[in-house]
Amino acid sequence: MQYTTTYSSPVGGILLAADEIGLTGLWFDGEKFYAKSLDPEHEEKEVPLFKDVKHWLDLYFSGRKPDFMPPVHMLGSTFQLSVWHILEQIPYGQITIYGEIAKQIAASRGLAQMSAQAVGGAVGHNPISIIIPCHRVVGTNGSLTGYAGGIQKKIALLTLEGAPVDTLSIPTKGTAL
The missing domain is CATH 1.10.10.10 (Winged helix-like DNA-binding domain superfamily/Winged helix DNA-binding domain)
Known part of the structure; x- marks a missing residue:
């Protein structure tokens, strides 16, 4: 099951998606392949991983290099x-x-x-x-x-x-x- 939430960045809205393993998507509103890999059966829910991803993004957009990597679950060929x-x-x-x-x-x-x-x-x-x-x-x-x-x-x-x-x-x- 994938879960989603949103994040408001200085360069536009962002949709975050994650499953039980890690972050599966981070898309800017209106981008070319917006939510392409998002499971149609996803649920909007603030899972614990999103707190870490939002903290990473807060650090990044404040101009600092984040010193950790949130768990990711890359889905592709x-x-x-x-x-x-x-x-x-x-x-x-x-x-x-x-x-x-x-x-x-x-x-x-x-x-x-x-x-x-x-x-x-x-x-x-x-x-x-x-x-x-x-x-x-x-x-x-x-x-x-x-x-x-x-x-x-x-x-x-x-x-x-x-x-x-x-x-x-x-x-x-x-x-x-």
Whole structure:
């Protein structure tokens, strides 16, 4: 059974979802894949885990790097899970590119290469935004692309973390807008 609650952040409303194992979803209101992995039979209920997740978010939005990780229960394909695990390793306030994640996935699978576009698809379908930091991934040319929550939220999150947003560009067309 999944449970839901809401959180009001400085960049918009957030829906949280969890099961007995951990957090299963963290979506901004109106984002591209809003509540995609949410069980239709969910129940709105303040379970104990939500207290920890909201505390984590309070720390994060106050401009501090949270010093703990709430339990998460990532639900996805083997490929998605491998990409999301790499996202967890991106340090607070730093960025990486889709191609670098593709190289790491290829190396772990003994492949010569991996499609950065395939990685981008997995990054874009990350159901636990912010905590699994997909906003820290940018295009090879420094383009702020590929964030289901929207480009302005991506900029706000990176700015909050002190990431070098002044070196990045905003795409003029594409799915991130």
